Amino acid sequence: MTSTAIDTPLSTTSLLSVTPPRRTAGVVATVGQVALRTVRQFVRTPQLLVVSTVQGAMFLLIFRYVFGGAINTGSIPYVDFLVPGFVVTSVLFSGTGAAAGVAEDVEHGFFDRLRSLPVSRTALLGGRSAADTALATWSLFVTTAIGFLVGFRLHGSLAQGLAAFGLCVVFAFTFTWLFICIGLTAGNAQAAQGMSLLVFPLTFVSSAYVPVDSMPGWMQPIAEHQPITAMVNAVRALCVGDPALIGLSGSIAHWVLLSLAWSVGLVLVFAPLAVARYRRG
Numbered sequence: 001m002t003s004t005a006i007d008t009p010l011s012t013t014s015l016l017s018v019t020p021p022r023r024t025a026g027v028v029a030t031v032g033q034v035a036l037r038t039v040r041q042f043v044r045t046p047q048l049l050v051v052s053t054v055q056g057a058m059f060l061l062i063f064r065y066v067f068g069g070a071i072n073t074g075s076i077p078y079v080d081f082l083v084p085g086f087v088v089t090s091v092l093f094s095g096t097g098a099a100a101g102v103a104e105d106v107e108h109g110f111f112d113r114l115r116s117l118p119v120s121r122t123a124l125l126g127g128r129s130a131a132d133t134a135l136a137t138w139s140l141f142v143t144t145a146i147g148f149l150v151g152f153r154l155h156g157s158l159a160q161g162l163a164a165f166g167l168c169v170v171f172a173f174t175f176t177w178l179f180i181c182i183g184l185t186a187g188n189a190q191a192a193q194g195m196s197l198l199v200f201p202l203t204f205v206s207s208a209y210v211p212v213d214s215m216p217g218w219m220q221p222i223a224e225h226q227p228i229t230a231m232v233n234a235v236r237a238l239c240v241g242d243p244a245l246i247g248l249s250g251s252i253a254h255w256v257l258l259s260l261a262w263s264v265g266l267v268l269v270f271a272p273l274a275v276a277r278y279r280r281g
Contacts, residue, residue: 027120027122027123027126030119030120030123030124030126030127031123031126031127031130032127033127034114034123034124034126034127034128034130034131035127035128035130035131035134036131037127037131038101038127038128038131038132039131039134039135041101042131042135049135049138051097052093052094052097052135052139053138053139053142053143055093056090056093056094056139056142056143056146057142057143057146059086059093060082060083060086060143060146060147060150061146061150063082063086063209064078064079064082064150064151065150067209068082071209071210071214072211072214073211073246074211074245074246074247075245076155076240076245076246077151079147079150079151079152080152080153080155080239080240081211081236081246082152082209083144083147083150083152083239084164084232084235084236084238084239085206085207085208085209085232085235085236086143086147086208086209087140087143087144087147087168087235088168088171088208088228088231088232088235089203089206089208089228089232090136090139090140090143091136091139091140091168091171091172091175092175092196092199092200092203093139094132094135094136094139094172095132095136095172095175095176095178095179095196095199096179096193096196096197097135098128098132098135098136098176098179098180098183099179099180099182099183099186099192099193099195099196100183100189100190100192100193100196101132101183101189102128102179102180102182102183102184102192103183103184103186103187103188103189103191103192104188104189105128105183106183106184106187107187107188107189111124111184111278115278121275121278121279122271122275124278125180125271125274125275125278128176128180129173129176129177129180132172132176132179132180133169133172133173133176136169136172136176137169137172140165140168140169140172144165154239154241155239155240155241155242155245156238156239156240156241156242157241160238160239160241160252161238161239163238163256164234164235164238164239167231167234167235167238167256167259167260168235170260170263171231171259171263173263173267174262174263174266174267175266177266177267177270177271177274178199178266178270179196180270180274181270181273181274181277182195182196184274184277184278185277202226202227202228203228205219205222205223205226206223206226206228206229206232207223207224207228207229207232207233207236208228208229208232211246211247212224212229213247227259227262227263227266230255230258230259230262231259231262231263233246233248233255233258233259234252234255234256234258234259235259237252237255237256238252238256243255
């Protein structure tokens, strides 16, 4: 007589039982993981780094050598007037790619997958903002180096120069929230790039490339009372060491605090808007 051994099947409950996490991922961990994933995207597509760097260098050379001889900036050379303003506005060039990248993530369903996780929505977008700020910082470094190569020199101290660069990084972080909001709203990368271009008129109606007093009278109040001008004036004042050399009243501290106030205000507006848009899907 033959006996057949029949194995007892494992309990279905034991196979399917999953222990839920006792707590959600922390804000720092969420920001770090999303930022790391986005940075890896940048590394795997070096065109993003190359294009943003070459584009910034090209425009800087055009302003330096094509328009420089036609613009009077008083007691300092035009290159020393131009480079601080151009470095500030370069964060908007890199921001165009940030908006397109967010729109691509929306198209490919990446944010839909993240929406199912028990993590902070603000932290998810904060991770994207951190990665885009890192990319912008690299572009700022390269643009600043090119500025020195074409003749820019600090008139202030080295500490003031480093503080000016740190302010530019703060401005880059500020504008990432604007571009994230654009990317979430646009729906696709092409629309996001087009919508991002609407920001660029602010760079020309500011003190970035020409003195405000050279503009038509009706345009001067607009140029004087907008965030790009405040940010450019703060960075330029630190670079020259004395605001009076570039025709500014007030101290360096005044312009730095004003630019930081604009930065905080913009983040307080666009970060909640971006999170609300993300939650609506």
